[in-house]
Amino acid sequence: MTKYDVIVIGGGAAGLSGAQALVRSRRSVLVVDDGTPRNAPADGVHNFLTRDGVPPQDLYAIGRREVRAYGGDFADGTVTAARRDDDGFTVEVSDGTTYRSRRLLVATGLSDVLPDVPGLADRWGKDVVHCPYCHGWEVRDQAIGVLATSSMALHQVQLFRQLSDDVTLFLHTAPEPTEEQWEELAARGISVVQGKVEQVEVTDDKLRGVRLKGGKVVPRQALAVQTTVRARAGFLTDLGLQATLVEANGLEVGTAIHVDARGATEAPGVFAAGNVTNPMAQVMPSAAAGLMAGAALNYDLIEEETRLAVAARSR
Structure with a gap:
């Protein structure tokens, strides 16, 4: 069985960027990916300089070609388990295949959990959106609704108000705004509808x-929603890693894997980058985090190789 320097788990922006940094440093790399990126429903990637509007699958196809050009390998599938062995790691894929490596880079991203409203999931990534920076320009000047499930929607609705004069906040299951928040909504001309959204x-x-x-029925052309995000990290349990709760302004955002500034996790030899570590990161910062983690992994391997070389020389 081939033993790679690094197995990259996840072939999105973070994983491919990390893989590219590694193969350009002459590291043997295998990228394992199941072909289901979080942004697959979207028509295009935005706020990615020089690639604005490119369909997600096209972006990743370009990345794969670049990594292959430097000698990187790819395997299709979902990683179901990752275990530490005597001198590295063994990774098991959904089809039963196993691969070995000296290090791991986890870039599996996250999954969005949508509010339980019939019809919402069918429009996800089309005219049901969540991020004003990712999709806001595409719904500008439309009649936009914001479906609130927590007080975080008060922040979200102001961002979408920047993009349209016709914005309605549906309180749905969110708490009643404070007196100050009511005043802010009125001052910005944001309509508020109380009561639950049924469909x-x-x-x-x-x-x-x-x-x-x-x-x-309240007519709307676009609907912004708040999602709860869950890190795709269940396969890391055997390595002693699990996703932990992430909060913003005292509210739950989702779960993520904790890393340090280099992308290193608490498990030696395991690094992580992208949305699996930062639920708020868009494609460009995820790619940047992958690059940094790939560079850190390369030097981590260099330090190990140097120690071994010094030990061998002294014998």
């Missing part, structure tokens, strides 16, 4: 509006 209405493959409990 997303679609006509001719386009969002028509949202149906409230009781039957009233």
Whole structure:
């Protein structure tokens, strides 16, 4: 069995960027990826300088070609387990295949858990969006709704108000705004609808509006939602790693794997980068984090090789 210097788990922006840094340093690298990136439903990647609007799959295809050009290998599948062996790691893929390496770079990203509203998931990544920086320009000047499940929506709705004069906040399951927040909403001309949203209405493959409990439909062309994000990290249990809760302003955002500034986890030899460590990161910072982790991994290997060389020379 080939033993790689590094197995990169996840072939999105972070994983491919890390792999590229490693193969350009003449490291043997295997990238294991299941082909289901978080942003697959989106038409294009945005705020990625020189690649703005490129379809996600096209971006990753370019990355794969570049990594292969430097000698990187790829395997299709989902990693189901990762274990430490005597001198490295063994990784098991969903088809039963196993691979070995000296180090691991985890870049599996995360999954979005959408609010439980019928019809919402079907429009996800189209006219149901979450990030004003990722999708805001595409829904500018439209009738935008913001579906609130927590007070975090008060921040989100102000960001979308920057993009359109017609913005409505649906309180849904969020707590009542404070007096100060009511004043801010009114000052910005943001409409507020109380009561639960029962369903997303679609006509001719386009969002028509949202149906409230009781039957009233409020017309909207786009709907912003808050998701809870979950790190794709269950396979790391045998290495003593698990995702921990991430909060922002006292509210749960999701889960992530903790890393230091280099991308190193608490498990020696295991590094991580991208959304699996930072739920708020977009594609460009995820790619940058992958590059930094790849460089750190290369030097981690150099330090080990230097120690071994010194020991061999002194014998």
